[in-house]
Amino acid sequence: MKNLIKKVRMIPLSIRIKLMVIISILVFISLGTLTFISTSIFEEDMENIIKLMNSRTSTLLSEKILSDMEERKKSVFWIDTLQKSPASGNPEIRQLIQKAFQELPSTVLQFSCRYANARCLLDYSMENKEKMDELEIDSGEIIRTVLDKHFADNLTGQILVKNISPDYNKPLMIIGYPIIKNNTLKGLLVSVVDVTHFLSMFDIRKGQTGKKNIYDSFMVDPQGQIIIHPMESFILSRKSYDSHPAVRKMFTSQTKNGLVQFEYENEDFFGAYAKLSGYNLGIITTIKADKALEGVQIAVIRSILVSLLIMASAILFVYYFSKTISGPIRNLLSATREIEKGNFTYRVETVTADEIGDLTDSFNHMSHGLLERERLKGAFDRFVNKDIADAVLAGNLRLGGERKKVTIFFSDIRSFTAISEKMEPEQVVEFLNHYMTMMVGIIHRHNGTVDKFIGDAIMAVWGAPNASEDDVSHCLDAALEMRYALIDYNKNRSKSQPEIKIGAGINTGNVLAGQIGSEDRLEYTVIGDAVNLASRIETLNKPFGTDVLISENTYNEVKSKFKCVPMESIMVKGKSKPQKVFCVLGREGDAKTPGSLAALRKLADIKKPEGKISTEEEKKYEAVKK
Numbered sequence: 057m058k059n060l061i062k063k064v065r066m067i068p069l070s071i072r073i074k075l076m077v078i079i080s081i082l083v084f085i086s087l088g089t090l091t092f093i094s095t096s097i098f099e100e101d102m103e104n105i106i107k108l109m110n111s112r113t114s115t116l117l118s119e120k121i122l123s124d125m126e127e128r129k130k131s132v133f134w135i136d137t138l139q140k141s142p143a144s145g146n147p148e149i150r151q152l153i154q155k156a157f158q159e160l161p162s163t164v165l166q167f168s169c170r171y172a173n174a175r176c177l178l179d180y181s182m183e184n185k186e187k188m189d190e191l192e193i194d195s196g197e198i199i200r201t202v203l204d205k206h207f208a209d210n211l212t213g214q215i216l217v218k219n220i221s222p223d224y225n226k227p228l229m230i231i232g233y234p235i236i237k238n239n240t241l242k243g244l245l246v247s248v249v250d251v252t253h254f255l256s257m258f259d260i261r262k263g264q265t266g267k268k269n270i271y272d273s274f275m276v277d278p279q280g281q282i283i284i285h286p287m288e289s290f291i292l293s294r295k296s297y298d299s300h301p302a303v304r305k306m307f308t309s310q311t312k313n314g315l316v317q318f319e320y321e322n323e324d325f326f327g328a329y330a331k332l333s334g335y336n337l338g339i340i341t342t343i344k345a346d347k348a349l350e351g352v353q354i355a356v357i358r359s360i361l362v363s364l365l366i367m368a369s370a371i372l373f374v375y376y377f378s379k380t381i382s383g384p385i386r387n388l389l390s391a392t393r394e395i396e397k398g399n400f401t402y403r404v405e406t407v408t409a410d411e412i413g414d415l416t417d418s419f420n421h422m423s424h425g426l427l428e429r430e431r432l433k434g435a436f437d438r439f440v441n442k443d444i445a446d447a448v449l450a451g452n453l454r455l456g457g458e459r460k461k462v463t464i465f466f467s468d469i470r471s472f473t474a475i476s477e478k479m480e481p482e483q484v485v486e487f488l489n490h491y492m493t494m495m496v497g498i499i500h501r502h503n504g505t506v507d508k509f510i511g512d513a514i515m516a517v518w519g520a521p522n523a524s525e526d527d528v529s530h531c532l533d534a535a536l537e538m539r540y541a542l543i544d545y546n547k548n549r550s551k552s553q554p555e556i557k558i559g560a561g562i563n564t565g566n567v568l569a570g571q572i573g574s575e576d577r578l579e580y581t582v583i584g585d586a587v588n589l590a591s592r593i594e595t596l597n598k599p600f601g602t603d604v605l606i607s608e609n610t611y612n613e614v615k616s617k618f619k620c621v622p623m624e625s626i627m628v629k630g631k632s633k634p635q636k637v638f639c640v641l642g643r644e645g646d647a648k649t650p651g652s653l654a655a656l657r658k659l660a661d662i663k664k665p666e667g668k669i670s671t672e673e674e675k676k677y678e679a680v681k682k
Contacts, residue, residue, distance in 0.1 A: 075378045076371050083370050087363035095359065099352045103326070106348045107315050110271070110328035114341040115313060117273055118330035120257055121284075124161070125231075125335060129215070131160045132233055132245050162253030215335050219283050219294050220248070227251040227291045229283055251291055254284045273341045275332075276300075278307050283337060297340075302327040306338045317345075384412045388419055400427035457570020462519035462582060463531040463562060463610065464590035465504065467495065467538065469512040470557040470598065478554070488512060491556065494545070495538060502534035503527070507581055515591075517582055520569035528564055528613040532640055535560045535604045539660060540648070546661070557662070561594025563587075563607040585630070592628045593637055600624075600639065601657055601665030608636040619644050621653045 135156050143149050157163065216232040233245040258273050275284040280298030282290050297303045301318035306329035316327045324345035331338045346353075387404050394402040400423055406416045469475070469491070476484045492514070496506055499516045503524060507515040516534075518527035538560065546555050565586025571578040586609075593605050600623050611620055619641045625634035641656055642649025650656040 075381070076374050079370050079374045080367055083367050084363070087359075087366060091356065091359040091363060095352060095356050098355055099349060102349060102352055106326050106343060107328065110326055110341045110343060111313060111315060111330075113271060113273060114328040114330040114339050117257060117341070118332055118339045121254065121275065121337075121339065122332050122335070124254070125215075125332070128160060128163070128231070128247065128249075129233055131156065132247055135160075136245050160247075162250040163247050217277065217283060217335060217337055219251075219277075219281055219291060221251070221292045222294050225292060227255075227288055251284055255286060255288075258284055258286050271341055271343050273339060275337055275339050276303055277337055300340070302329055302340045302342060303338070305329065306331065306340065380408065381412065384408055384416060388412075388416060391419060391423070395423055395426065398430070400424075400430055457568045457572065457583075459566055460520050460523070460569045460582075461564070461566050462517050462523075462569065462586070463528045463564045464567070464582065464587050465499075465514075465516040465518070465531055465535065465560065465562050466591045466594040467514045467516075467535075467558050467560045468594055470559060472512040475554045487554070494541060498534050498537045498541060502530040502537070504531060504534055508579075517569075520567070520582055521580070528610055529617055531562055532604075532606070532610075532614060532618055533643075535562065535640065536642060539603055543660060557660075558603065559594055559597030560604045561590050561592070561596070562605070562610050563590035563593055564610040564613055565589070565607075588630055589628065589635070592630070593635075596623075596626065596637060599665055600637075601662050602639040602653070603656075603660050603662060604640040605637045606640055608638070611636075611638045617644055618642070619649055 135153055138149060138153050138156070141149065214234065218230050218232075220228050220230045227250065229249050229251050231247045231249060233247075234241055235243040235245060254275075258275070272286070274282060274286070274290070274297075276282055276297055280296050280300060280303045282295045282297065285291050285295070301320060302316050302325075305314065305316045305318075309329075312333070313330045314328070316329065318325055318327060325342045326345060326348055327340060327342040329338055329340050384407055387407075391402050391404045402423060403420050404416050406413050406420075408416075475487075479487065491512075492509065495514055499506055499514075502518075503522075504516045504518050505520065505522070507517050509515075516531075518524075518531045524530070538558065542556055542558060549555065563586050565584070567582040567584035567586050569580075569582045571580050572583070573579045589607060593607055596605055597603055602623070605623070606614075606620070620638040621641060623637045623639055625636050628635045639653060639656070641651075641653070650659055656662070
């Protein structure tokens with residue numbers, strides 16, 4: 057989590073954008089959470105309401121149908137009783153029977169039969185000859201066929217209801233009421249009913265307002281065959297719902313009423329069922345889940361639109377308000393970049409009275425302090441080496457010094473006394489400044505540190521105060537660049553300028569590097585035997601006829617990189633054993649590197665060697681050291 061926060065903080069975005077993003081995220085999370093919770097509660101409430109409405113619809117339908125079926129049953133048995141009475145032949149009784157039959161809702165036919173050898177035999181003729189003719193029922197044999205087809209195997213004593221619409225291509229159902237005497241099934245009272253009478257009850261898809269309802273209801277038998285359905289084509293085809301989840305649930309459940317949520321034909325439904333007591337029928341009421349929850353989806357869309365509107369308003373507000381924050385900060389950023397460029401005189405106008413205003417004031421004070429520091433550092437750099445000055449200002453120099461392995465460089469202008477005698481003092485100073493500027497620039501380019509100037513001599517160090525992995529090579533590269541710089545100088549100099557030849561001595565070893573001096577004045581330098589040896593090696597260039605000599609320690613560090621020529625071992629003051637020194641011809645593989653010592657002398661216009669070191673050179677060395 058910390059890494060994630062760190063990465064987010066490092067994303068290169070302006071404060072204005074970050075504020076807008078943060079506010080947008082907060083508003084989004086808040087409104088999203090509120091919308092999610094409210095819509096979830098709303099959806100749950102809607103589901104409960106829909107289930108309740110389903111349950112109430114199926115229950116009301118079952119009560120209406122059951123009431124109609126019970127009234128019909130009473131009428132059927134009353135008519136049957138009249139027909140079987142001794143006075144059934146009386147015209148008044150016959151007229152009463154005919155009237156009762158006509159008033160029985162949607163009854164097309166009514167007759168009774170008795171069982172003999174498991175066959176239903178007509179007991180007497182049917183009433184309402186007109187309706188029978190409409191159905192093209194012209195003989196009792198057709199009626200027996202229907203009875204045998206639908207009731208022969210169901211002599212259970214239950215009221216049986218079947219859909220016979222396909223037999224007559226009209227929406228009809230046949231109801232068989234059992235005639236039971238002495239606990240024995242004797243026959244059936246049969247009614248053929250026009251189902252159209254019930255469609256107004258089931259067609260609940262249109263409410264009182266005329267708008268389309270989203271509920272569907274139908275009545276089925278235990279085999280899943282449609283008895284009543286708002287779609288007449290379903291009744292005529294005797295569509296089967298035997299695999300319908302709600303139908304299976306209803307007829308396998310022990311409860312009279314129930315709720316069910318299911319998937320049918322790749323769609324989700326909420327459903328409810330109610331059984332008709334005594335009729336082995338059930339009423340199913342269903343509603344598609346997407347239609348039922350359409351209101352929830354609309355509410356969600358509206359909530360999202362409102363949330364987007366609020367977010368847009370918040371973003372606009374933050375966008376304009378953030379100017380009071382981002383504007384001053386951008387000014388501070390521009391000022392900081394000016395400071396980075398070295399423009400320490402740059403100032404920022406304070407425009408707010410808050411923390412940013414305080415920060416602006418502090419920035420102006422800081423830039424003033426940096427200006428004073430830069431002035432001091434500029435003056436300091438003129439008198440102290442830049443690396444040392446930076447280390448002093450950073451507080452990285454230890455008082456008293458520390459042991460370090462360094463490479464020490466000494467260089468000296470040959471015959472400088474004779475050169476200076478021919479020049480005015482001002483010319484000498486001008487000449488030395490030009491020469492020192494050229495040499496010091498080379499030293500700095502190769503990561504060296506100028507320790508001090510001793511007249512025309514230069515002392516430089518590699519490895520203090522800052523060290524690198526290849527200080528020795530850097531030192532030799534600087535010496536070689538000095539060689540070629542002086543060759544070019546001598547070629548291109550004017551007649552008024554003296555010809556310059558130098559000798560350089562280099563040694564590598566351990567020294568004590570640090571601030572040395574008195575309480576009033578300190579100087580950063582290196583001291584030790586390695587320094588003395590480097591200075592003495594420099595004085596050997598004249599007697600050896602060379603320009604760059606290195607000690608054995610230095611040679612061992614760079615012998616694979618530089619082409620060197622061993623010189624005669626020589627006793628050096630302060631050393632009990634002869635010292636091996638090497639003349640550096642150049643880098644290995646460099647096309648400019650002379651092939652021999654003679655070639656070097658010709659290239660650098662070095663005079664012939666004068667033999668071993670003289671007493672005068674020793675005296676000169678002692679004078680330089682003092």
